Amino acid sequence: MSVKSLASLLARHLGSLPLVSFIIPNYNNEQFLPAAVASCVASYPGPRQIIVVDDGSTSPQTDAILERLKREYRDVEIIRQANKRLPGARNTGLRAARGEYIKFLDADDLLAPDTVLYQVAHLTVSDADISLCEWLRMDESGSLLERPPNFLSHEPGFTLRDFLLRWERGLSVPSHSALLRMGRYELPFFDERFFGKEDWVFWSELSAKGLQWAVLEYPGALYRQHIKSMTYYQRERMAHEFLIASDLLQKRYSDICPEMTDAHQKHYDAMYGPEARSMPTLRAQLTKLCHIARLDGPLAALLSLMQFLWRKAGLSGRWWPRWLPSAGHLALRGHNPAERLHAALAAREAAK
Secondary structure (H helix, E strand, O other): OOHHHHHHHHHHHHOOOOOEEEEEEEOOOOOOHHHHHHHHHHHOOOOEEEEEEEEOOOOOOHHHHHHHHHHHOOOEEEEEEOOOHHHHHHHHHHHHOOOOEEEEOOOOOEEOOOHHHHHHHHHHHHOOOEEEEEEEEEOOOOOOEEOOOOOHHHOOOOOHHHHHHHEOOOEOOOHHHEEEEOOOOOOOOOOOOOOOOHHHHHHHHHHHOOOOEEEEEEEEEEEEOOOOOHHHHOHHHHHHHHHHHHHHHHHHHOOOOOOHHHHHHHHHHHHHOOOOOOOOOHHHHHHHHHHHHHHHOHHHHHHHHHHHHHHHOOOOHHHOOOOOOOHHHHHHHHOOOHHHHHHHHHHHHHHO
16 A cells, blocks of 8 residues: 555545644754755655744854755745753744644654654544654664664553653653644643753653553654764763653652652663663663564564674764665664555545
8 A cells, every 4th residue: 555545545534634833943953954854844745834943053054054945845934043942942833833733853853754644644543642653763874773672562552650650761752753633632832941851741741631642653753863962962961851850740740650759760870870871781682682573573683683783892873884774774664554554544434
């Protein structure tokens, strides 16, 4: 079943393909920004509003890149503001959004082709409020993709307790993994006091409001890790932000989940303490390989093991041979939800 057939059936079912608002905060990531915008276009064939919020960039190349994007894409809107950091830039985008669906995308990340089309169809057949696709890590050059340790497709759904107890402990959701349906609930804004971990608070607040989550078995969000990433070079700051977010969540939800105080302390010690591991243990890697073999096949598991040993030897992912696919590339090629989404939509049409 082709993606074009799925888009056609979805348009008939909904009357037309809905408007999707993409929100892209940018701060000195001009070298990655054009690819991020292009991935939005490739992810969805329907009407798009691509909001690029330039959050006080200081790079001299930024102006030229922004002007080029406005010339090349008619659905790109540029908003410039003084630096408010990532939560403030996302909030600016939210205020400007007109779409029936919202998609966040950081300027250094990417969406896989047709991801948003799949997610709109997914929300249509599931009647959920938020569609989560799986995600892949990506090195700076984009040549090496890999599965993260957690696999969202194993999850039946998420509750507030999941976010309070398991965040970064088997449950991690990059912002661009989610597609949010507008209209049923009033979305909160991101807490602009945070430098990081604002997404943890945001997802928890959405869950507390009663929004329903559904997981799409497709690795459509590509999360780039590079030398300028907050999680890469500001580890101490991120540890501090974890403590601030933990304190806020405990004040809000301790009556619902009193055990999260101990859970957060244990995670902090494991993730940010002096004994924290920068590389997964061999046992954890073998468990991950078993999951990859089941999801993506034995070849993908073998490639994942090669990537693990490659990094264990101290070699950067950017030197991964260009001619050799990675486990993540096989995951993308092996998962195409168009056929099963088309069948679910067709069943709903027949039931009308």
